[in-house]
Amino acid sequence: MSAVLPVLSARLTAAVETTFGLPGVDPELRPATKPEFGHFQTNLALRLAKIVGLPPREIAVRLAAALEVSDLCAQPEIAGPGFLNLTLLPTTLAAGVNKIGGPLRERGERVVVDYSQPNVAKQMHVGHLRSTVIGDALCNVLRFAGYQVIRQNHVGDWGTQFGMMVEQLLDEGTEVDALDLDGMQLLYQRSRKHFDSDPEFADRSRLRVVLLQSGDSQTVEIWQQLVEYSLTEFDRVYALLGSPLTRADVVGESAYNDALQGIVDELASAGLLTESGGAQCAFLPGFTGRDGSPLPVIVRKSDGGFGYSATDLAAVKHRVDDLHADRIVYVVDHRQSLHFQQIFALARAAGWLPPTIPAEHVAFGTVLGPNGKPFKTRDGGTVYLVTLLDEAVARAAALLADRPGLDQDTVARAVGIGAIKYADLSNDRSNDYVFDLDRMVAMTGNTGPYLQYAHARLTRILDKAGDSPTLVTVLTEPAEQRLALLLGGFTDTVVQVAETLQPHRLCTYLYDVATALSSFYETCPVLSSSGEVRASRLALCAATRKVLHDGLGLLGITAPAAM
RNA sequence: GCGCCCGUAGCUCAGCUGGAUAGAGCGUCGGACUUCUAAUCCGUUGGUCGCAGGUUCGAAUCCUGCCGGGCGCGCCA
Numbered sequence: 308m309s310a311v312l313p314v315l316s317a318r319l320t321a322a323v324e325t326t327f328g329l330p331g332v333d334p335e336l337r338p339a340t341k342p343e344f345g346h347f348q349t350n351l352a353l354r355l356a357k358i359v360g361l362p363p364r365e366i367a368v369r370l371a372a373a374l375e376v377s378d379l380c381a382q383p384e385i386a387g388p389g390f391l392n393l394t395l396l397p398t399t400l401a402a403g404v405n406k407i408g409g410p411l412r413e414r415g416e417r418v419v420v421d422y423s424q425p426n427v428a429k430q431m432h433v434g435h436l437r438s439t440v441i442g443d444a445l446c447n448v449l450r451f452a453g454y455q456v457i458r459q460n461h462v463g464d465w466g467t468q469f470g471m472m473v474e475q476l477l478d479e480g481t482e483v484d485a486l487d488l489d490g491m492q493l494l495y496q497r498s499r500k501h502f503d504s505d506p507e508f509a510d511r512s513r514l515r516v517v518l519l520q521s522g523d524s525q526t527v528e529i530w531q532q533l534v535e536y537s538l539t540e541f542d543r544v545y546a547l548l549g550s551p552l553t554r555a556d557v558v559g560e561s562a563y564n565d566a567l568q569g570i571v572d573e574l575a576s577a578g579l580l581t582e583s584g585g586a587q588c589a590f591l592p593g594f595t596g597r598d599g600s601p602l603p604v605i606v607r608k609s610d611g612g613f614g615y616s617a618t619d620l621a622a623v624k625h626r627v628d629d630l631h632a633d634r635i636v637y638v639v640d641h642r643q644s645l646h647f648q649q650i651f652a653l654a655r656a657a658g659w660l661p662p663t664i665p666a667e668h669v670a671f672g673t674v675l676g677p678n679g680k681p682f683k684t685r686d687g688g689t690v691y692l693v694t695l696l697d698e699a700v701a702r703a704a705a706l707l708a709d710r711p712g713l714d715q716d717t718v719a720r721a722v723g724i725g726a727i728k729y730a731d732l733s734n735d736r737s738n739d740y741v742f743d744l745d746r747m748v749a750m751t752g753n754t755g756p757y758l759q760y761a762h763a764r765l766t767r768i769l770d771k772a773g774d775s776p777t778l779v780t781v782l783t784e785p786a787e788q789r790l791a792l793l794l795g796g797f798t799d800t801v802v803q804v805a806e807t808l809q810p811h812r813l814c815t816y817l818y819d820v821a822t823a824l825s826s827f828y829e830t831c832p833v834l835s836s837s838g839e840v841r842a843s844r845l846a847l848c849a850a851t852r853k854v855l856h857d858g859l860g861l862l863g864i865t866a867p868a869a870m
Numbered sequence: 871g872c873g874c875c876c877g878u879a880g881c882u883c884a885g886c887u888g889g890a891u892a893g894a895g896c897g898u899c900g901g902a903c904u905u906c907u908a909a910u911c912c913g914u915u916g917g918u919c920g921c922a923g924g925u926u927c928g929a930a931u932c933c934u935g936c937c938g939g940g941c942g943c944g945c946c947a
Binding site: 335337338340341344348350353354356357363386387388390424426463466467468560583584585586588594595596597598599602603604605607608609610612614615618619640641642643644645646648670672673706707710733734735737738739740741743746749750751752753754756757760761763764765767768771772800803807811812815818819822825826828829830832833834835848869870 | 871872873874875876882883884885886888889890891893894895896902905906907909910911912926927928940941942943944945946947
């Protein structure tokens with residue numbers, strides 16, 4: 308939890324060695340489950356009982372005697388069946404708070420994070436919310452933890468649909484320059500309908516795809532224009548959402564077109580491909596389909612076109628060979644779990660993905676509507692992301708309406724967008740959740756606005772104080788100690804999230820900080836106290852504000868100075 | 871049929887990878903504002919951790935089998 312944790316752990320390990328001659332035992336030091344158990348607890352004695360052949364409490368007594376922590380802790384206590392409880396000295400707690408820093412030093416490792424992945428010619432919808440929000444948060448957390456982060460936005464800008472759209476455009480004689488965003492959306496719908504109802508048109512569309520993929524100038528020109536419209540729109544949505552994604556991060560499916568033949572050739576010469584029904588397939592051990600038959604990865608379709616698996620394999624190769632990734636992360640919904648298992652397995656079999664480079668599918672659940680089914684509009688249509696964001700901002704604006712002295716637009720945006728993001732991030736990402744704005748913008752409970760409010764209160768106190776905060780020196784009240792203990796654990800919490808890729812743990816931590824702050828706020832006057840107590844509490848406030856501000860920032864959430 | 875995920879308080883969810891009497895929020899009920907933002911805080915109520923076995927000092931957590939829900943399973947991405 309805190310920066311002292313590794314130190315205490317090492318001391319415990321040493322105590323085990325000197326007492327029982329067992330080297331390198333992990334004490335599994337954890338935050339105490341209850342305040343009366345101090346600050347940290349270890350079950351060492353319980354686990355050692357069988358190995359050593361002594362009663363747990365007897366072991367605990369010996370460990371406590373051998374443990375040298377008097378510089379950091381009060382006398383260790385033995386409790387229950389043999390737990391060893393440690394209580395930090397106020398000076399240790401204060402040191403932990405005063406040491407809170409920013410991002411860790413670079414660890415010389417590069418992580419490639421693939422997320423957002425919207426589709427050209429379609430507006431971003433609720434389905435893109437989670438990938439974008441989770442991806443942003445993970446990128447921030449990974450960078451904080453010392454990784455060099457490379458974002459990859461694998462935009463859907465290639466494939467059959469563009470053959471349809473270009474063919475439809477030429478059929479109608481529509482000028483591509485005359486299209487706007489809605490026009491493009493409508494064009495997509497018309498061409499889809501045409502494609503489904505007219506086999507002759509469908510055939511021409513497929514031919515048009517071949518023209519596109521072989522670089523026919525007229526086709527490519529129209530396609531580029533469609534891509535351009537979409538990327539402009541994505542930029543607008545990212546700006547509204549507060550995502551740092553830019554065009555520099557876009558590496559669409561089309562970018563791998565030239566590499567696909569090479570992918571198939573290499574797989575073939577490695578003996579990994581089998582022809583099945585006219586398609587080139589890789590059959591991997593351990594993957595079976597509906598009736599127990601082997602499940603293929605189709606890299607080349609029977610019509611000669613490349614499947615998306617080929618594209619994804621090329622992308623993996625690109626990440627390893629060109630981007631020099633040490634770790635590869637995909638933030639994609641859980642329905643593609645099997646697909647990624649296959650891609651990773653095949654990439655490893657082909658030798659493109661060395662065993663030393665972990666590849667992780669960060670899977671997430673579905674956003675549900677009020678009826679508990681995947682979120683759709685009343686008439687079953689797609690829910691656009693901008694619509695949701697605008698609605699959340701409007702909701703926040705209504706809440707803030709009677710607050711004087713605020714930059715209403717800016718704060719409403721921070722609160723509304725922050726509410727949506729926090730709601731998305733605060734649950735374990737593998738679960739589905741119901742999109743419920745009322746709950747998201749609520750000021751109480753585990754919500755974004757609650758955390759922002761805590762930050763705003765602290766900002767007010769620090770502004771009013773006048774003098775700038777110094778160091779935490781006095782921690783006598785229980786509320787002060789609880790808060791200080793939590794604050795000291797900030798860095799470790801972020802590092803843990805960088806390992807597990809579970810942003811909700813950071814949310815839980817920040818919520819704990821905010822509730823501890825609220826209790827402190829109620830019981831410990833800051834401005835009206837005096838002398839060293841006042842100075843110390845101001846410093847505690849400053850540290851808390853920093854943790855909330857930076858922590859929310861890692862989640863991609865802005866913390867306004869007032870609300 | 872096979873595979874992945876899920877099942878914890880009336881509702882929404884945590885539970886740090888096997889540890890102490892399973893915790894929060896919302897809701898209920900009851901308190902606290904001439905006092906740093908009461909958009910808050912404190913207290914109260916509430917659970918056979920889906921069911922049944924197994925593993926051991928100890929299981930919401932691990933293993934097996936059921937029940938129930940979501941998703942996936944060859945040329946869409």
